[in-house]
Amino acid sequence: MTFRFELHHTGAQTGARRGTFQTPHGPVETPGFMPVGTQGTVKGLTIDQVKSTGAQMILGNTYHLGLRPGPDIVRALGGLHAMFAWDGPILTDSGGFQVFSLKDISKISEQSVVFRSHIDGSIIDLTPEYSIEIQEALGSDVAMVLDHVVALPAPNEEVQEAMERSIRWASRCLEHASRADQAKFAIVQGGLDTELRVQCARELATMDFEGFAVGGLSVGETPEEMYRITGATTPELPVDRPRYLMGVGRPIDLLESVVRGIDLFDCVMPTRNGRNGFAFTDQGAVKIRNAVHKTDRSPLDPTCDCFTCTRHSRGYLRHLFNAGEMLGPSLLSLHNLHYYQRVMAGARAAIETDTLTEYIVEKKRLWGMPQ
Secondary structure (H helix, E strand, C coil): CCCEEEEEEECCCCCCEEEEEEECCEEEEECEEECECCCCCCCCCCHHHHHHCCCCCEEEEHHHHHHCCCHHHHHHCCHHHHHHCCCCCEEEECCHHHHHHCHHHEEECCCCEEEECCCCCCEEEECHHHHHHHHHHHCCCEEECCCCCCCCCCCHHHHHHHHHHHHHHHHHHHHHCCCCCCEEEEEECCCCCHHHHHHHHHHHHCCCCCEEEECCCCCCCCHHHHHHHHHHHHHHCCCCCCEEECCECCHHHHHHHHHCCCCEEECCHHHHHHHCCEECCECECEECCCHHHCCCCCECCCCCCCHHHHHCEHHHHHHHHHCCCCHHHHHHHHHHHHHHHHHHHHHHHHHHCCCHHHHHHHHHHHCCCCC
């Protein structure tokens, strides 16, 4: 079997799972975090730097890569693995979220979503089938189905219509796919309605997907609402397939979602925040531009062994940002990605010893969060 999910341990007091997702380009230890390489690069970092953080799988974006440089060019360059120079697994999203974010210049029908390219204004007719064709040309290990995402809150009829369409589109994607070396992941929709989420998860679970995602969250709802929907959805998904929570989130969101049975995550937050001078540390958030760091010779995070923390001081990092040097955003992005991998590695170890609850309590204490 090209793809296999091995479940090693399930938490005794939580829904947390410790597993390994086997792919043609190697294993992914779960729960795990995927850095986002939207346009063929994790912004500001070389691929070797990304690997140095402990990342095992990265994400590419079908919408952006489909427009530029285009699927034919990516294929001519040897596919995403050769183009990225990345020898590990790659997941590509379907473009559904970008369509959601471009809702003012797009039109959705049962057949497809039609929108204008943000690059040159050309008309794009994205069907579920075409989304799969693009991803097969990109050559990722995991292809996400095209889904219909709606902004929250939204009328129940609109949420239900999008959920039902997402199920039909998932079936069309599965029927059109032709690569045996590319896993297909379905996406559960249903907004903040528990019954719709359960219905969607159950219907998708009858189809032969290699994995399942919880989508349409982190789009404006509260963390508590996100946790509630995630906790209601995961029990309806097959135990022997990986579960992926799309576009989430803060380190605490990852841990709270691990408790609820999620295996994979992606988010732009560590790199986006890093580019804006915000670092995640075991001492809480650090805003490196603040004057308090002006002459600080201590590392960004004394508990971290990444290149940024072992080689540079807070004072130097602050100087780079104030001087407008591109090295500053790169170094903080590098640290943040490394930090996310540390948090996930700690969660994996805690699941194995049934101490995840204690691990989360300690992380919240370090981050200055209420218990």
